[in-house]
Amino acid sequence: MMDKISRVRVSSCYLPLAHPISDAKVLTGRQKPMTEIAMLFAEIETADGHGGLGFSYSKRAGGPGQFAHAKEIAPVLVGEDPSDISRLWDKLCWAGASVGRSGMATQAIGAFDVALWDLKAKRAGLSLAKLLGTHRDSVRCYNTSGGFLHTPIEQLKANAAASIARGIGGIKLKVGQPDGALDIQRVEAVRTHLGDAVPIMVDANQQWDRPTAQRMCRIFEQFNLVWIEEPLDAYDHEGHAALALQFDTPIATGEMLTSAAEHADLIRHRAADYLMPDAPRVGGITPFLKVAALAEHAGLMLAPHFAMELHIHLAAAYPREPWVEHFEWLEPLFDERIEIRDGRMLVPTRPGLGLTLSGQARGWTREQFSFPS
Structure with missing residues (x-):
């Protein structure tokens, strides 16, 4: 029997940096110093009890936009075979195609795609x-x-x-x-x-x-x-x-x-x-x-x-x-x-990416969305 995606969760987490960070873009006046990183986490669960963790990120701006786009497209994954990663990438892309196939849209897709690969490697008992x-x-x-x-x-x-x-x-x-x-x-x-x-x-x-x-x-x-x-x-x-x-x-x-x-x-x-x-x-x-x-x-x-x-x-x-x-x-x-x-x-040898979210990451989370709710 084919396993199916049963639940998708996306989280918006803001990682504070110890000190404001400046590169040449700051010294030329084009950007402000960086004080935090907006992380977009995707967690995918299947009917057979498997799970995958993925993430994307944004610096200085774009975090709320990535999270908003991820919320809109996440439901199209439910009921799908998680092994069909390339097809699911296309499905996610077309679900939000009116905003383009690059930039913030693909960065939101990235969190789901990484989670699917993490899940696939874990099911195989292999590191990514x-x-x-x-x-x-x-x-x-x-x-x-x-x-x-x-x-x-x-x-x-x-x-x-x-x-x-x-x-x-x-x-x-x-x-x-x-x-x-x-x-x-x-x-x-x-x-x-x-x-x-x-x-x-x-x-x-x-x-x-x-x-x-x-x-x-x-x-x-x-x-x-x-x-x-x-x-x-x-x-x-x-x-x-x-x-x-x-x-x-x-x-x-x-x-x-x-x-x-x-x-x-x-x-x-x-x-x-x-x-x-x-x-x-x-x-x-x-x-x-x-x-x-x-x-x-x-x-x-x-x-x-x-x-x-x-x-x-x-x-x-x-x-x-x-x-x-x-x-x-x-x-x-x-x-x-x-x-x-x-x-x-x-290179880590743990299954998948070999990563689990820390309690601190949960504490820095500002918004979450799950489907089904």
Whole structure:
């Protein structure tokens, strides 16, 4: 007998950050400092007693919109076979097609899609990585949370050294300030402090124009960086492609794209050496796997953005050696922790994502919707 989805629950949870976070978008006046992350959780139950947990998220704005869209489309899942994930993605998409097939709409779908994959792996008694087919049992990782622009240089150096001592493999520094000399000073200080052997990345968060990006990329060549991330607007594929062709330092971008189709256009332009898809942003694991297949075919390296609790599984299944971004921000939401050793994250072996929501996550929940009610 076919198992069927019997209940769907969505929750809107707001995760407070310990300190206001500033990157280049704040220093250029385009955004305010980030103080919380809006999480959208989806929990799916079946008639046979199986369950799956998925999530999406939004920073600074969009959390209420994601939750509202998820409430509207959630009922179409009830009565369906949870194994038919690709078909259910299409059904969810068409249920809300009038608002488009990217952006907030697909981010709401992402929470359901992740929950369905989590459920499927649990039913198989496998971790998500094993269900997809792993190429490795650990993945290189780098820390971003210690390198934001609000951090003074001495603290920046201390944060970087502490991350390496903890076993994290690389350090990413935010750049893109109005005064580029400050960016150079900060990168040079950390490179000198850590030495030449430690992998360092930089991220301009889309805040340079083309002449500034060329100038800064040329200067940064001396620091032997793993990549320069988002030097230009996320949709300036031609500009990114020109930088990737001109400089030895790889160009990384893709985190702001919100569909597989947008990533396909980026790849067609050869606009990145490192592709940085974000599974919740593109609509979940189903479209992420399409992006990964395109990236592999194009010979690109992979470094998924944020949400290490999910992306560790997806990166483990990518044929070429990837990087995963270490952010401890989401840890209070879950009872489990990812183990880090010798510069790498160990892929969890628990069934599914290997995650359960913490009591703290329940406490930060502001709204819930269940169907049937």
